[in-house]
Amino acid sequence: MLEFFQTGLLFLTASVVWTFVRLAKGISYPGDVPRFGEPGIFGYLKTAIRYTFDAETVISEGREKYSGKPFAVPTLSGPVFLLGPGYYEIIRSSTDDNFNQPLAVSEDLQLSYTMDPEQIKYPYHVTLLTTTVNRAIPSFIPEILDESTRAITETLGLMGPDGPESVSLPLFETMTHLVARINNRVIFGTELCRNEDFIHAIVRFAETTPLIATLVTWCPNIIRRPIYVALSSLLGGKRDVLKFIVPFLTKYMKERKKETLEVEAPIIMDFFIEGAPPHETVEGLAMHLININFGSIHTSSIFTTQTLFEMVSLPRKDLAAIREEIIVALESEGGWTKGALLKFRKLDSALREIGRFHGLMQFGLPRYALRGLNLPDDSKIPPGHRVALDMKAFHFDPDVYPDPHRCDLFRFSKLRESEETDTKYGFSTVDAHYLPFSGGRHACPGRFFAAMELKITLAHLLLNYDFALPPGVTQRPANTTFNGAIIPDPKAQMVFSRRKDAPPLTSQFMPYSTNEIPAQGK
Numbered sequence: 001m002l003e004f005f006q007t008g009l010l011f012l013t014a015s016v017v018w019t020f021v022r023l024a025k026g027i028s029y030p031g032d033v034p035r036f037g038e039p040g041i042f043g044y045l046k047t048a049i050r051y052t053f054d055a056e057t058v059i060s061e062g063r064e065k066y067s068g069k070p071f072a073v074p075t076l077s078g079p080v081f082l083l084g085p086g087y088y089e090i091i092r093s094s095t096d097d098n099f100n101q102p103l104a105v106s107e108d109l110q111l112s113y114t115m116d117p118e119q120i121k122y123p124y125h126v127t128l129l130t131t132t133v134n135r136a137i138p139s140f141i142p143e144i145l146d147e148s149t150r151a152i153t154e155t156l157g158l159m160g161p162d163g164p165e166s167v168s169l170p171l172f173e174t175m176t177h178l179v180a181r182i183n184n185r186v187i188f189g190t191e192l193c194r195n196e197d198f199i200h201a202i203v204r205f206a207e208t209t210p211l212i213a214t215l216v217t218w219c220p221n222i223i224r225r226p227i228y229v230a231l232s233s234l235l236g237g238k239r240d241v242l243k244f245i246v247p248f249l250t251k252y253m254k255e256r257k258k259e260t261l262e263v264e265a266p267i268i269m270d271f272f273i274e275g276a277p278p279h280e281t282v283e284g285l286a287m288h289l290i291n292i293n294f295g296s297i298h299t300s301s302i303f304t305t306q307t308l309f310e311m312v313s314l315p316r317k318d319l320a321a322i323r324e325e326i327i328v329a330l331e332s333e334g335g336w337t338k339g340a341l342l343k344f345r346k347l348d349s350a351l352r353e354i355g356r357f358h359g360l361m362q363f364g365l366p367r368y369a370l371r372g373l374n375l376p377d378d379s380k381i382p383p384g385h386r387v388a389l390d391m392k393a394f395h396f397d398p399d400v401y402p403d404p405h406r407c408d409l410f411r412f413s414k415l416r417e418s419e420e421t422d423t424k425y426g427f428s429t430v431d432a433h434y435l436p437f438s439g440g441r442h443a444c445p446g447r448f449f450a451a452m453e454l455k456i457t458l459a460h461l462l463l464n465y466d467f468a469l470p471p472g473v474t475q476r477p478a479n480t481t482f483n484g485a486i487i488p489d490p491k492a493q494m495v496f497s498r499r500k501d502a503p504p505l506t507s508q509f510m511p512y513s514t515n516e517i518p519a520q521g522k
Contacts, residue, residue: 026079031372032379033081035072036062048074055362055484056392063393070375075483077107077217081387082363085394088432090373091365091387092440099367101442104386108366110213113228115238116287122277125288129445132271137452138338140186143267145336147185147193148457151178156465158498166497168470171308172488176203176301182453183296187268187289188248198244204236205290206297211235214483238290245286253282268292292446299360300450305488306354307458309476310407312469312494318410319462322346326459341455342422347462349413351427351454355436356395357407362484363388364435365442391435400433427451461496468495 027035027044036058037047051058051073059082062071070087072079083091091099102120106112111119119125155178156167180203184193192198212231219227232239253273269289276285311319329343330336365388372383381387396404401411412425423429428447430439437444444450461467469476470493477492 026074029072029079029382029385030380031382033070033072033375033381034066035074035079036065037074044074048076051075052483053481055481059362059390059392063390068393069377070379070381077214079385080363080366081369081381081385082390083387084390085397085432088365088389088394088439091367091389092432094367094440096370098369098371099373099387100370101365101367101438103368103370104366107217107368107386108213109209110216110224110228113216113224114209114213114232115291116284118284119287119291122280124275124277125272125292126445128271128275129292129449132275133268134445134448136266136271137449140267140449141336141338141341141452141456143185144182144453144456145460147182147190148178148453148460151181152457152460152464156496158465158496166495168493168495170490171492171494172301172305172490174494175304175308176207176297178457179301179304179453180206180293180297182457183293183300187293188245189267189269192244192248195244198241201236201240201244202290202293203297205238205241206294206301208232208235208237209294210298210485211482212237238287241290242283242286245289246283249282249286295444296446296450296453299444299446300454302360302486302488303351303354303450303454304457306358307350307409307454308461308467308494309488309492310354310409311350311462312467313476314409322350323462326463336456338452341452344455344459345413345416345422346410347455347458348427348451349411349416349425350409351451351458352412352425352429352434353407353409355427356401356411356434358479359391359395359436359486361486362391362481364391364394365389365438365440389435394433394435397433427454464499466497466499468497469493470495 027039027041035044037043037050047058052075055073058073062073062082063084065071068084070081070083072081096102102123106120109115111117155174156169158164158167177199180199181193184199184202187193212228212235215231216224216228228237231237249269252269256270256273272285272289276288311322325346326344329340333340333343367387369381369383369385369387373381373387375381395401398404415425416422419425424431428437428451430437430443430447432439437447473493477489480487480489
């Protein structure tokens with residue numbers, strides 16, 4: 001007991017000393033870029049704590065105080081230099097020799113602990129997503145449709161003569177589990193995606209990794225590993241997921257080598273097995289597949305939840321217009337095809353507006369400055385610090401987005417109609433005014449897959465269900481924020497009910513009758 005107390009006291013002392021040194025560095029950087037907040041170490045700490053729980057207000061106050069010019073935001077991980085729209089092209093077009101994106105990602109997610117160092121050293125998952133996987137997206141549509149239909153029907157439990165008329169569920173939690181199951185249908189196939197214990201483990205990993213990484217970042221290097229081990233044991237870490245994937249991959253690869261598998265169409269796991277470097281281990285391959293799982297679950301569940309929270313307030317005629325467009329697209333293309341999904345313009349517009357209005361973070365294109373940056377006023381951002389773009393300065397610019405503080409789900413579909421373009425304002429299109437998927441050479445490679453999955457899932461929900469806020473709730477739930485991340489209220493409920501006025505023709509676009517699916521997983 002005495003040794004445990006002494007060890008704990010040593011860790012606490014090291015943390016205090018490390019925090020003091022880090023904060024001292026944060027208030028004494030060279031370059032003359034102003035730092036928002038009160039002066040001194042205690043002023044830095046006060047602002048950093050405010051940022052941790054209310055980043056939007058801190059950044060907004062800094063933007064107003066410095067009239068949109070670059071300024072440093074104190075955080076418990078060190079200062080972050082925020083840049084406005086005028087610096088987009090500099091950051092976007094820079095190489096990693098100057099503004100390094102992998103280092104920023106590695107630090108923010110603490111990949112050496114939460115995943116493994118190979119994610120940065122050999123990022124072949126990025127190459128595979130950009131090439132092989134993206135080319136195969138049309139072939140994934142039947143599997144995504146099949147699994148979304150099954151998963152939604154089982155989760156809501158409303159179909160069939162014995163099902164209830166309606167059900168109230170925590171929306172974010174429900175969407176996270178649905179997305180995890182649907183994702184893994186095309187990553188690992190039906191065996192793992194329908195394993196409830198695996199889905200629970202991968203969801204827990206996706207939900208807790210950002211929190212664990214943040215807490216580890218606040219600690220000195222010397223105690224980061226034991227802190228990670230303790231936190232992952234408590235909150236859920238990679239080991240809980242690897243115990244499912246490693247034996248599954250081992251067995252699958254042996255059968256694949258013996259050519260005893262009967263595979264109708266390759267899934268993402270097959271592309272990774274074929275595209276991994278020769279030295280890759282089974283556990284290393286599993287970690288890269290966990291990495292893409294994390295990214296897709298985290299992003300897609302937030303977009304799905306935010307979209308439904310906004311759609312629930314739409315007038316009935318607007319929801320009807322979205323549904324009608326989906327039906328017309330399916331009829332004209334003969335079912336669920338890539339061509340049909342491209343014609344879901346109103347749904348696509350809703351998703352893009354969610355990315356603009358709510359987003360995922362308070363900042364975009366985070367980078368680690370290796371060489372620094374000279375600014376027009378002769379000040380400079382010193383090397384060895386993080387830089388990022390001020391997301392709201394882009395997304396709420398009234399010169400780009402009229403009435404920017406209104407969430408208009410049809411904003412981009414109206415622009416596409418007026419300018420007669422089908423690509424410029426698409427959900428997965430990145431440009432200088434839309435940052436959720438980053439930009440340049442580091443634009444999110446999985447955004448095309450996410451667009452396909454989100455459209456199918458939301459379209460199925462729209463065609464077959466009505467949804468509403470619980471009785472007595474008149475406004476959409478407010479988002480929660482932590483350390484710059486934006487997350488839908490995890491406790492907020494949504495009431496789903498069977499659509500009594502659903503047009504009969506929608507059933508012909510389902511892969512099978514929903515009566516074949518056992519409700520609530522039975």
